[in-house]
Amino acid sequence: MRDLTALFCPKSVAIVGASRTPEKVGAIVLKNIISSGFTGKIYPVNPNADQIGSLACFKDTAGLPEVPDLAVIAIPVPGALEALTQVGEKGIKNAVIFSAGFKEIGEEGKKLEDELISIAQKYNINVLGPNCLGFVNNLCPINVTFGEVAAQTGNLRFISQSGAIASSLFDWCKSNGLGFSEFVTLGNKAVINENDVLEYFQGNKTPVTGSLPNVQPIGLYLESISRGADFLKLTSEITKTDPIFILKPGKTKAAAKAMQSHTGAIAGEDVVLEAVLTQAGVIRCQTLEDFFDLSRSFAWEDSPVGPKVAIISNAGGPAVISADAVTTEGLTLTEFDAQTHEKLLEVLPRSAAILNPVDVLGDALAQRYLQAAEIILPNAQVNALIVILTPQIMTQISQTATILGVLSQKYRKPIFCSFIGGSLVAEGEQKLNEYKIPSFRFPERAIRAVAQMWKFKHHQEEQAENAPAQPVDFRVDLKHSLRSSDLKNVLQKSPDSIQINEFLQSAGFSTPPTNRVSSLEQAKSFAQQFGYPVVLKLSSPGLLHKKKIGGVITGIENDAQLENAGYKISQAAVRLQQGTGQAVAIQIQKEVGPGVEVIIGVKQDPTFGSVLLFGAGGSFAELIADRNLHLLPMNISQAKKLVEKSKIFVALSGSNGDPVYVLDKLYETIIRLGQLAVSCPEIKEIEINPAIVTLDNVWAVDGKVVLAK
């Protein structure tokens, strides 16, 4: 673990490349440090100056009168590397490098970055950057950036791989009166990555008191995740107390390509990340707007303790729109009780809508909003209140905002506002900002924020509930032959389906009887031994998608059909052999079922390690699009949850009219495959597809194994 205390809250700082030319990075950062109210010592370093402003300037790092806690390197490559060496020689243990021109520009820059890393290792320096905007720590206080930062302090903490996102957030925070405690930009993450900073955050909690929610929400903008296992562990721990929300682009190939020319980030599979974030309780933002919205929401409001919301609006249209959004976002509209209805009837005009959403009508003055809110806020069935305002001719925009501010302090229940319009409503929004009530120009945005916050809270609750009852791990008895050392004997480099069948059987999976056959007689004798129906398949090392080339014939019911099928499959074998030049065998298998076809697989993700996949298998798997992932290891209650959240569960559980299939054996099969994959690191990828879940067994019918090179 790195100790980053002296980096983020230094007592003394050297600025290598400090400058008197105002537009230079070395001048801006010096100005920022001074004007941020930093109370420690500042040492400008510049061979061509004796004095910068009122500060004495040093010719080189070696000549500094002490070993400062932090060195800021504000000179371009290749000078930056030389400077880092001097920093190391001086014994300085923390450095921020702004300079670009490293990994992000390609091969040449990659070499420079490798050099940077080895200097950092040699001298044991915590380097932030390169290619970053630096950091702000308002608690210290110190602003080590070359950006324009509003120094307002608040409970937010940010880690951003992009300096520009930071610049935009600085501007946005300032306009909205939103404050943060720390803002760290990572740049290329050559040495320090998000996990180091998260660990620092975790170890340096400074709970904020007063009217703010008592949390320190962390916003992450990351283009790549470093050391996935650490990330999962750290975030899972932090979300027990504080919300984390992340914007992580790279879902599409286009973005992945764009990222490479930016911070050189390489993206793993996005679905894996999605599963990790869900497991860790980290809220994922779909857009930059989500990220900005959640910054404000988590900073200013408590997460609602339930999904039930009430809406007060002075307009029917936006109320209707909001009702749609409430459902779409997975929240619910509280159904008011008779008492609430009566109270609302008392204070509202006859034609107002007293069902939720409450329409206080277009002529509502601030007082009417107050009356309705005073009835709704104390209602235990309301977890959050959403207030919508449209600027009608008599609407008291600013007064209404003030009243909501007072109510928020009085009831301490989350309130979210949407004042819809342009410059008329802007004044009200400003007032809401003063009272730290999150407001959104459009009601759907408010509702989305509430939903995300509830998602976070819900995860916390689930974790808290599950923690004590965490079941003892279900241990599968893997056969002796499957120790890693023996694995390569069991499996060829590129096994065919019969070898995979044997392998799966030896690992304790149920596999239908099968054999290699080279004549009709052999096939018939197999059918006599095990009974019809049977299946004929092609079998060849590495052969996938057999069905597409006519390489699977199912439902063979008798000798006549077997003869016919045997003829066809032989033809297919010849075609394949001619096409590929590889040996092709014919496999016969006892047909199992009826049942439900599923897929169970484990894959190695480059960032997060072993990931288990479960979902619908068989012909329509792609159409059903049922991919459910969980990071290994997993216990049986997690396996159960994974199956239950799958789409195919409806077929497995009997709720669509089918019988109830053997779910316990399915969980066991999943755990078994997971343990097999984890205990044999030689397996890069393993998949049972289809596994057929019947009334009394789970059959591993076919599969795929890829060994690590």
Added chain:
Amino acid sequence: MRDLTALFCPKSVAIVGASRTPEKVGAIVLKNIISSGFTGKIYPVNPNADQIGSLACFKDTAGLPEVPDLAVIAIPVPGALEALTQVGEKGIKNAVIFSAGFKEIGEEGKKLEDELISIAQKYNINVLGPNCLGFVNNLCPINVTFGEVAAQTGNLRFISQSGAIASSLFDWCKSNGLGFSEFVTLGNKAVINENDVLEYFQGNKTPVTGSLPNVQPIGLYLESISRGADFLKLTSEITKTDPIFILKPGKTKAAAKAMQSHTGAIAGEDVVLEAVLTQAGVIRCQTLEDFFDLSRSFAWEDSPVGPKVAIISNAGGPAVISADAVTTEGLTLTEFDAQTHEKLLEVLPRSAAILNPVDVLGDALAQRYLQAAEIILPNAQVNALIVILTPQIMTQISQTATILGVLSQKYRKPIFCSFIGGSLVAEGEQKLNEYKIPSFRFPERAIRAVAQMWKFKHHQEEQAENAPAQPVDFRVDLKHSLRSSDLKNVLQKSPDSIQINEFLQSAGFSTPPTNRVSSLEQAKSFAQQFGYPVVLKLSSPGLLHKKKIGGVITGIENDAQLENAGYKISQAAVRLQQGTGQAVAIQIQKEVGPGVEVIIGVKQDPTFGSVLLFGAGGSFAELIADRNLHLLPMNISQAKKLVEKSKIFVALSGSNGDPVYVLDKLYETIIRLGQLAVSCPEIKEIEINPAIVTLDNVWAVDGKVVLAK
């Protein structure tokens, strides 16, 4: 067709309920009419005043010196109804009624609204409202609302069922320098509905010249659609020249409930509306934010003629985020040719990214944006340019905006901006507004707008391409017995599956041989006649979801299995009979296949009439969630498109390894069912499920028919 010219552009107007008390509706509307620059005659009507301002006031409508073109009724119920009668008696043909308290408040109000409708019918009055905010016609000009309206004129046209949405838009348009020509609020649509106004818009085109796109975009906020067939026809016609975009809430039950207490709108099935809008080329907004964004985009920019966009950004992070959004929204990033790369290399710094997205780097001044844009805009492979700016320390925000404004005028290629931040970027946005360049605080919003505009353009192109080649309708020869008059003889009120089978067969569908059986012997003899495999099913009037109660046994291959299955199905029959008290028969059917199970159905939508459904059928239909709709009538090329856009098409077309099934027969079957439904209005609902598409035929295996009461 209503002539609304005198309503929306009157030469004279009476205000019934005109008032001197400034906060009264009757005073506000009078003030609005005067200050909007209306040049016609204005007649205040109020029994208690001789003069209002400088205008002579009349005691009653009867006493007006002429028959004005328009009467504005600004008094509450029930007086409003009396006033309408007087308006009718005077011979005034157009009225706006602001008053609330009608259908939207329930049963009592509904009666008043019925009364209003009959008065309007008696005197043949075009009534706008009640419960509306009135209208603005900036071309006349006249502002007949009691809202605060900025009178800026522009090419937008709005129809809104909600007055509050109008108020918000007025405020937003004003803040953003956005102008409209007409804004009509509909309220309860007692007499005039959106179709009447659309028809008026269609007949009153006032093309705007100059730098604006030469279109008159129409924005619709509707909670219900009136006369669906008219709506489809009108919008399909208008979108040939002008964009229409709509916000229509009511997707969820919660919203439908909220709507009823608002404008009393009742929602049909949202999926039907979705299909209608797609057919008509109307762009559907998912959120209010979409609606506001598209207002500005369609008003100020030409729709891009292709999906290829280029991005210029001064920051890598937002560029990466945008690359994701481009793909997610169905656009593509132009791949620049070598020449473009070279040109960019010449003008940009070495570490800039010259692939698309182009990163001009954080230190880019306005000039560098200009240089990059000058290279990219003339590129024929770029259909729209998206410019992203983050406020970094040296960023020239306002100058960059100005440069983009000049470039927009020079190249006349759509430019969309996202300046990300707070108050720093606001100035730039203001400048962009002046140049009428759509800007968005978040890049994903800009990209979404471009995608929606391209969707509109693409629809236009498709329509233009298809129009001349519209194939002659494919006529199915429906059997004589299926004339409407005979239908009730063919079908019982609640037919069982055997009757439905007979009915489908008589309508020309291929049905597998089937029969009612009451003994094992009968079943065996059926199997002998038609061959194994066979299916046994329960058959009872109105019985659906047979499978869920064990009422379907498939794959019966021989006498022994038939015996076993016969025993099971008899037991199920007894259970069902005991449970329901209804007669239950057992049906035997020749099993067809192998093939792909699909569903083909026709349903009557209350708004839009007959809608045909096609999609995946069988056990996994719900999981695949493959509902594709088309309004009837349809031609064979439309049937083809419907099938091609379905998810199950991948299985039908052989691209997943299956053989190619008999698509022509499938199209024919679809057309046949559509024609059957249209020619027999007694059929409320008809469904073939499953239809099994094999290599040479489409088999109607089971179905459902519901007759209108």
